[in-house]
Amino acid sequence: MFFNNPDVWEVTLLSLKVSGLATAISLLIGLPVGTGLALGRYPGRNFLLSVVNTGMALPPVVVGLAVAMVLWRSGPLGDLNLIYTPSAIVIAQTIIAAPVVTGLTSASLQQLDPRLRLQLYGLGASRVQMIVNLWRQARLPLLAALMAGFGSVISEVGASMMVGGNILHQTRVLTTSIVLQTDMGNFRSAIALAILLLLITFLINSALTWIQQRGVKR
Amino acid sequence: MTALVELRGLRVVRDRRQVLEIEHLAVEPGQVLAIVGPNGAGKSSLLLVLARLLKPERGEIFFSGRPADQLSDLDYRRRIGLVLQEPLLLDTSVFENVATGLRFRHLPRAEITRRVETWLERLGIASLRLRSAARLSGGEAQRVSLARAFALQPELLLLDEPFSSLDSPTRSRLLDDLHALLAETSTTTILITHDLKEAARLAGWVAVLLGGRVRQAGLPEQVFSTPVDDEVAAFLGN
Numbered sequence: 001m002f003f004n005n006p007d008v009w010e011v012t013l014l015s016l017k018v019s020g021l022a023t024a025i026s027l028l029i030g031l032p033v034g035t036g037l038a039l040g041r042y043p044g045r046n047f048l049l050s051v052v053n054t055g056m057a058l059p060p061v062v063v064g065l066a067v068a069m070v071l072w073r074s075g076p077l078g079d080l081n082l083i084y085t086p087s088a089i090v091i092a093q094t095i096i097a098a099p100v101v102t103g104l105t106s107a108s109l110q111q112l113d114p115r116l117r118l119q120l121y122g123l124g125a126s127r128v129q130m131i132v133n134l135w136r137q138a139r140l141p142l143l144a145a146l147m148a149g150f151g152s153v154i155s156e157v158g159a160s161m162m163v164g165g166n167i168l169h170q171t172r173v174l175t176t177s178i179v180l181q182t183d184m185g186n187f188r189s190a191i192a193l194a195i196l197l198l199l200i201t202f203l204i205n206s207a208l209t210w211i212q213q214r215g216v217k218r
Numbered sequence: 219m220t221a222l223v224e225l226r227g228l229r230v231v232r233d234r235r236q237v238l239e240i241e242h243l244a245v246e247p248g249q250v251l252a253i254v255g256p257n258g259a260g261k262s263s264l265l266l267v268l269a270r271l272l273k274p275e276r277g278e279i280f281f282s283g284r285p286a287d288q289l290s291d292l293d294y295r296r297r298i299g300l301v302l303q304e305p306l307l308l309d310t311s312v313f314e315n316v317a318t319g320l321r322f323r324h325l326p327r328a329e330i331t332r333r334v335e336t337w338l339e340r341l342g343i344a345s346l347r348l349r350s351a352a353r354l355s356g357g358e359a360q361r362v363s364l365a366r367a368f369a370l371q372p373e374l375l376l377l378d379e380p381f382s383s384l385d386s387p388t389r390s391r392l393l394d395d396l397h398a399l400l401a402e403t404s405t406t407t408i409l410i411t412h413d414l415k416e417a418a419r420l421a422g423w424v425a426v427l428l429g430g431r432v433r434q435a436g437l438p439e440q441v442f443s444t445p446v447d448d449e450v451a452a453f454l455g456n
Contacts, residue, residue, distance in 0.1 A: 115306055118271050122300025123319035124370065126292055133318070137309055 002192045015173040019154040022093035026101045026149050034105025055099025064162030067092040084165035092159035097149040104145030108138040143212040220283040222247045222406045228277030237263045238430040248404040252421035260430040261410045265378045270294050299372030303379045305363035307351035315351050316366045337365040357388035375407040
């Protein structure tokens with residue numbers, strides 16, 4: 001049976017680990033940077049917003065190419081021996097997801113009434129307390145940003161293939177497995193893996209949607 | 219008596235335009251001062267300066283007789299209460315909204331509960347304590363906003379046209395309740411308004427702000443009956 005194959009679960013687990021870690025790192029980068037872009041007023045802010053918004057549409061193969069060139073054995077970070085490792089996939093996927101989380105965080109906070117900041121300061125909030133309260137007020141779109149970030153990396157194949165190499169027991173993830181099975185003409189296996197990928201994505205997004213919708217006013 | 223708040227030689231510029239120039243303005247402890255003026259007179263800018271949310275180009279603010287800049291912005295703001303025209307409540311329960319400023323100050327939980335319950339009761343909204351702030355009427359929301367400010371036991375209460383978005387009966391009831399609370403607590407208050415009736419009802423001292431300058435200040439009946447010039451008279455409707 002397909003689902004009795006331990007390789008399938010190994011590949012699934014690696015997909016979740018790699019994309020989950022990349023999403024978590026993207027959140028750590030995207031939340032503060034997006035907040036700074038939303039709340040700050042400084043020269044170059046619009047340019048930075050344009051860069052982030054462009055980054056939201058970065059093609060994964062372009063990211064894969066750039067990361068591969070940097071991590072390649074003769075590249076600037078070649079000595080780290082990261083090419084064709086799960087770490088390389090995490091790096092590439094973080095570059096894909098971080099602009100998504102950053103851009104959507106920034107848009108979420110800019111939608112809030114700007115006078116809310118004055119009111120929070122007027123209540124005696126420190127800068128950190130003010131920002132945490134703005135995040136709470138924008139929690140629904142911020143969770144949407146998290147879902148979009150995760151969705152952008154769990155489903156990508158180009159970067160994972162280029163920097164991971166699709167090596168069995170090392171860097172093979174669900175999307176690269178689907179490509180391999182399709183190349184080999186094993187359509188039944190490819191379809192089964194695709195359904196598994198969709199199911200996992202659905203379950204994770206359902207959990208996040210449930211958390212998100214608990215806070216919706218009715 | 220030392221003024222609680224005193225402005226000296228204040229000049230405020232916003233978007234390269236001078237919006238305020240106030241040589242001297244003071245509020246005694248326990249006094250309710252109404253700053254009245256038409257739209258664009260600089261009232262809201264003055265309130266932002268008093269809340270240390272806008273920096274003046276020059277001039278000094280004294281708080282309890284000492285330069286206010288001896289206090290950090292945070293320490294200063296934790297001694298005041300601010301109620302804006304829109305209640306701007308947080309998307310949480312009424313109780314949590316009133317508790318927010320107290321939590322910012324890291325007060326003990328029991329003290330927070332005591333103060334929140336007290337002020338919900340005094341503003342007549344104790345029955346709404348668990349209701350979502352999003353489900354309140356305009357009058358209820360403004361009562362929560364006032365409870366949130368009073369619960370902080372501020373040395374200075376800043377009110378920026380708190381009744382302007384309310385219908386007439388709601389405004390009238392809230393005005394009566396606020397009048398009673400201010401008399402009972404003797405909270406030093408600066409009320410920004412363009413409504414002369416509100417000013418007359420709540421304030422013991424009135425300052426008329428026109429074109430960013432205080433043109434006349436005094437007892438309400440004195441200011442309203444004897445305006446210093448035609449412009450002030452025109453604003454007062456005399």
